[in-house]
Amino acid sequence: MTPYGNILFFIIIGFLLLPTILAGLRGKPAKGYNIFISIIVLALIFGNSLTGSISLILFTVFQLFLIIGYQTYRFQKNNSYVFISAVLLSILPLVLVKVLPLLGLHHVFGFLGVSYITFKSVQMIMETRDGLLKEKISLIELAYFLLFFPTVSSGPIDRWRRFRKDLHTVPSSQEYQKLLLSGINYIFVGFLYKFILAYLIYNYAVVFLPDQTYNYLTPFQGQIAYMYAYSFYLFFDFAGYSAFAVGVSRIMGIQTPINFNRPFASRNIKDFWNRWHMSLSFWFRDYVYMRFVLWMTKKKWIQNKYTVSYIGFFLLFFLMGIWHGLEWHFVVYGLYHALLIVSFDKFERWNKKHKLWPKNKWTQAFGVFLTFNAVCFGFYIFSGILF
């Protein structure tokens, strides 16, 4: 069963969450029960495929051993090679999932959500290395974090320290009422986005585009219309899904971070990446870009800090691109955004010196317009329709 795919899924989790809600409203903890229903819902999500279920279990056990094992090691020693090996081992299954199909080995290994669990796992190994995870980690809590069912298939990507804090806080009845209400609100926003807006855009626009318009549009107009329709479809579909994940998390007492914050109102491309698929872009910022920049600064291989930063951006967006799949259009999509960010950064620095581009509501409106169109063109590449 696809999470949040149909009304039946919502009815089932609605019933399963009733005891959670009742406990919450009385200010009582429901951690044990929530872990229990997670197992049921995971079985529903993955139960239709035997290979999928076995892959998921083996994969999770592997990641658990890796994280706990590395933490145990880190309490005593701190060798860089062990750290790098741990990170590589952690992403190895994900790499295999992406590469094996290219070698003609479909369906050998691979399941819903493999990348999102990997993101969480890599994050923990890196924070362990930094010495941020000093307390001993409970195996069950860790498994619950990795497999937290509201976000298991497509995020948002939570952070362990934040998650753990929520897990150990029992909200008062008053606080829980607020959580519950905002959770239900998110779920209904999700309904509006995914099942009404995305559905309508898809069925009344995207399916006829770019070239099935019964000649109402020229081929060029068809492509342009496709670009915008697809962009809006992508947003409402994914933002709707993310709203469900955030909403259900809140009902379970976990304040999973939001993924979208009005991205089409971004004033520039940097702003956009702070508003679009935020949990993913923050993950790449913290664990790819920042690491790279710090590492380069430490090693002093490249002197110019801007060059380091730009290489970092290209690395970030290249990886983010191929993470979507090993296809040319995803690579180009990543590089396109890297180019936008670098160009914008150069422009910003240039403007600081020359002050030719004033800051007022007109330039801001122009910025929103320009960013919106640049971003839509990015999604046009992303859709794979070009090549």
Place this chain on the structure above:
Amino acid sequence: MIKKGFLSLFIAFFLFALVVFFPNSWIKSWIPEGHVEQAKTSLSPLVFQGIYLQERMLQEPNALPLYGSSEVNRFDPFHPYNYARATDAPYSTFMIGRGGMQSITHFLNFAAQEENLKDKKIVFIISPQWFTKKGMPELHLAPNYSLLHAYDLAYNEDLDEELRNRGMKRLLEFNTVNRDHLLKIIYEYKISDGQERKIIGPLAVMAGHFKKALLEKKDLYYSLFPKKPHELKSNDMLVANQTFEQQLQNAEEYGKKRVTNEFMIEDKFYKRLENSGISRMKGMRKNEDYTNSPEYEDFQLVIDLLKDAGAKPLFVSIPVNGYWYDYNEYPEERRQKYYDKMNQVLTEANVDFVDFTAHEYDPYFIMDTIHIAWKGWVYLDRELDQYWAQTY
């Protein structure tokens, strides 16, 4: 603030439950005759994909429905609907069809109306362009496929079982249908007569009942709010009290005013073609062949179903625009092969039909690239008059 939030939530749930559990008979009593009349010319996909309004229309004793694709919305003074009204014909038509509706969608619709089709005279217009190599494209099925009809099919006991299974098997070849896990399980369970999906099958059949009931209710709610009727463009003077020859003459003049290009395509539509680049379409049908297509099997489903239901259909085989297809480089001989094949299929099926395919170069018979109108309608109107008068 919190209390208010929860209060609005409860109200929302209450209203939702009210809408879902509202008795069907009450909703039906609120759907007046006027809505049914409006549905005849509204050409709304909600009517095509529904059951209730079509049922009401079919139950009118003088109803002569026209099934087809987008030609049925080519309203002009000669359109069968306008013609029947202007000439006080003993029948009145309503239209079921729009772009992308092909044999399989009509099959589903007929299946849902099986009990209302007994001894009914109906007209079914067959479009050549349905019979492409791949047949019904997913892209055309998705917007024209009715969930209600698809669920209804699984539970339709009036239908011949072999025919029903054949229909369900065909539908399972489409992604649109396969994506619906519940329906897929029900179909597989029913096709195998309970041999496949032994455990989950019966559960799915039960859940399917609820889904079907919900879809039926949705259909009733839609019927409460009908779409506006189509603009009819009627002009009674051109058909009432005119002989067949005069009507042909009128249609020819009517068309002449609207066509000024070598392809004999209505100017408005021609503009659209120009807009998207005429030269692009030169030779675009070089490799098309309408004699080999899965659509033939879908069409056989339609024939078999109408026989099973005891309907008295009149099939209409229409040509394409010869001038335009020449430009597309779909040669005349190859087109003739399709016309012959369709004639043969209909003859072998032993059904009533009219064959208009000799008119492919007849000016103003076809108004654009594939749709009959104007003179085409005049010819069809005469057939309808005769067909209605015919007794069995």
